[in-house]
Amino acid sequence: MAARAGVSVGTVSNVLNHPGQVRPATVEKVRAVIEELGFTPNANARSLAGADSRTIGLVVVDLRNTLFVDIARGAQREAAAEGMNLLVTNSDSDDSLQDAHLELFESARVSGVLLAPLSDPAVGVQRVRRHGTPLVVINYDTGREDCCTVLVDNERVGHLAARHMIELGRRRLAWVSELGALQPVQQRQVGVRRAVREAGRGVGLTEIDTQHVDGSHARTAVERLLAVPARHRPDAVVAVTDLLGASIVQELQEAGLSVPGDIAVMGCDHDARAWGGAIPLTTVRLEGEEMGVAAVRLLAEEVAEGGGHVHRTVVVQPSLLVRESSAGRVPVPGPTTTRALGSTRRGV
Amino acid sequence: MAARAGVSVGTVSNVLNHPGQVRPATVEKVRAVIEELGFTPNANARSLAGADSRTIGLVVVDLRNTLFVDIARGAQREAAAEGMNLLVTNSDSDDSLQDAHLELFESARVSGVLLAPLSDPAVGVQRVRRHGTPLVVINYDTGREDCCTVLVDNERVGHLAARHMIELGRRRLAWVSELGALQPVQQRQVGVRRAVREAGRGVGLTEIDTQHVDGSHARTAVERLLAVPARHRPDAVVAVTDLLGASIVQELQEAGLSVPGDIAVMGCDHDARAWGGAIPLTTVRLEGEEMGVAAVRLLAEEVAEGGGHVHRTVVVQPSLLVRESSAGRVPVPGPTTTRALGSTRRGV
Known part of the structure; x- marks a missing residue:
């Protein structure tokens, strides 16, 4: 199709992946040929991100930390319930790795991205939003109004x-x-x-x-x-x-x-x-599973509602353990019957 | 390119994704046109799985279980060290979800797949091997000679x-x-x-x-x-x-x-x-991190060596904790100095 549109293969790739970097006239020309051949960007995305394009990506900062494992698990459960696949990457507290993983998901054309960062993810969030990909930030209050957020209090x-x-x-x-x-x-x-x-x-x-x-x-x-x-x-x-x-x-x-x-x-x-x-x-x-579930729900809403989606923040409540x-060491409870007797006596 | 090859877009997609399901003559015809246009399957794969095609997938059976978190973490560390990205999916002890995740990675054209299954993954392994994708099975002895394996003893x-x-x-x-x-x-x-x-x-x-x-x-x-x-x-x-x-x-x-x-x-x-x-x-x-590291090393070897790769099994040794x-409750040790004195006395 590069030959047919009279441009280089690299230009075709740029039109598909980074349309902002190509002259509008060229984008038009290549898109027309792509459409004629039946290779719309959308069809392409489907082949990239799985049979039904309902694949979402989760970038977490540290998969050793139980909070992020719990978030991944809650997200996976809810994604499965919504018929979506979840891909997880672990950025291992490395900001540049985190950015690389966001790029990876972008280039794989996932339907949406969940991001649980360590520090302010402004650059990564801006890039994802610029491409119009739905995004939910977990466990970090970005103060942004252009994406949904799930926090623990x-x-x-x-x-x-x-x-x-x-x-x-x-x-x-x-x-x-x-x-x-x-x-x-x-x-x-x-x-x-x-x-x-x-x-x-x-x-x-x-x-x-x-x-x-x-x-x-x-x-x-x-x-x-x-x-x-x-x-x-x-x-x-x-x-x-x-x-x-x-x-x-x-x-x-x-x-x-x-x-x-x-x-x-x-x-x-x-x-x-x-x-x-x-x-x-x-x-x-910290109720990480609940956070993961809430994040996938917000993302699924945004995927379904598109431009009409109103961004929200969900705050999950922690509890003492x-x-x-x-x-101190809690006394070992006796057999159930003894305990029942004991409380009856105290109750009298 | 579908028009140029005189076949339907679906057929082109099948040639790219499931060549075994298309008549050999058609495969040839489509491949020739694809190559003429500069869209080799390889170039396509690069656009799917990230900039450098060095993305690998890990399917684990249960991300709550520390063993699999440790495997994921070890794999992630080693993948990063080798300049590869790691995508993780959690099949949540569901065999059909596990197969769906293997298919997802196949369709995303990852460089290789790591699979940590619960039960005999014969069907999934056969499908991945048929497509020639490098594969390492973790924590399950398949008895197969067509893939590498990492086990704990x-x-x-x-x-x-x-x-x-x-x-x-x-x-x-x-x-x-x-x-x-x-x-x-x-x-x-x-x-x-x-x-x-x-x-x-x-x-x-x-x-x-x-x-x-x-x-x-x-x-x-x-x-x-x-x-x-x-x-x-x-x-x-x-x-x-x-x-x-x-x-x-x-x-x-x-x-x-x-x-x-x-x-x-x-x-x-x-x-x-x-x-x-x-x-x-x-x-x-169970030394899961060590297992994850070993699995990525085996996979990287197979990716690098291609057809000449000889499959191996690495067995990791467990240790008591x-x-x-x-x-019973270990007595609280005293201050370090006291302990040192004590052992000197006992040594005399």
Whole structure:
């Protein structure tokens, strides 16, 4: 068809893939020939992205993190229910890889893209939107009005965590986290501060910067805790991630302190890979599956409604998951019958 | 080009996608025109699967299961190192979805496919091989000689688990599992039986069929254990999966037994989503990341070597991960300095 349109094969490819880079007259000429031959861009897209063109792509930042596995799983379930295929790529916390994966999905002509980024994905989002591909951003509030967004209420995550420690009677809280620019981290910090403020006098907050959200700097954080005389030392640590929380538990134990006896510890992000330690870790459920389901629903709406689609933001609510690292070992319940008797007696 | 070749657009599509379904003479005619126009199947494939055609697909059976997340992660790392993109689909234990995903990757003309199936993937493998697409099967021994395979030594998984219980002094082992046809399950069972046999007289084995590998039938299994008089009752449970093991721990505790005091319990598949319980679960590492890395290396070799490639099987070795559910609560270590002193004293 290149010969018939009197242009190079590369130009035909550009018309199909990057029409903005080709002179409008040439685009017209090539498109006319393509249409005459029955190779409309649409028919082409169908052959690329599967039999029915109902294939969507999901780019996640870190497939080790349970949140993103849960998002992928929820998205996959909902996609299957809607008769769509889901392709997943893992950008492994690498922004340039994330952009490459968005390009890959663009060139594969998927029906829509789900993106769960680490930091502001402005460049990638702009590119996808420019091509008119439906897009939903997950777990990052872009502040944009040209795409749908699914968020977990991260301020509530921090608030739930800190309030839990306060309700357990802890009075000297430590927020241990990277204190930099990561959006979910900042929002959790706002929630922690609010819970401490609401508790009023008698409850205090120390903030310790670990520079990373994983457990790599747990030892330094624990050294800072231990440098404080015992009676002023924090009696509760809220760590921004379960990885960091689990590492802090381990460091505290190796330093001879008991968890939660001396210091209660919890994570904030329901990350199962951190749960292999000696003491089950209290955390906050982020409801990733629910986020994945919501994202595919928004995307399917946009695919179906086209230009008439009104972008929305869905916010999923987190919930507390109490385990031994904050509340202590829960007594092993006796047999069911005994328990029933016991409560009858107490009830009398 | 359909008009020029004197055939329908559908026929052109069939020549590109399913050449086996088109008369050889027609294939020739269409291919000649395609080539004249510069649209070789190869050039087409490049536009489909991204800029450099170095995109590979991974179909996994269950993305919730840590093994498959680890495989995906290892594969992604190695793919990135080799300059390839990795697309992942999750077939959610659904064979027809698995076939649909294989077809999707075929139609997207990926350079190669990695497949981690639940049961014998003969049909899907045959289809992929017929099209000449490089393929590596992960975690299932197909017995085929027309593709590479990456396995974990599942017999050793079972052997490590049972031998661990025997070395802890346990004498009445129970193997709790679906006792049906699943290949990794059968192999683990062979390993468990061998460890018990090697231990000789004085160590016995009970096998309890749960019909499922997840925790859904844990209660029935525990009822069967409790129906045995205490002095004959198994004192160690090896569960085929961590999900089943964790559910058994919970059921035993609710029945008033202590773990590991009365009965030691462990899982076999290093599945982090089962680790949220009150007692950290002993398990066996399957080294999924290593499997993913090995699979991409084999695939890259086949892509590079083409027809000259000799198919191989790589077997990854599992390792034991001891936690409280079998070995009891490990005493909290004191500060590092104290420990160093202690070992010096013992060394003298």
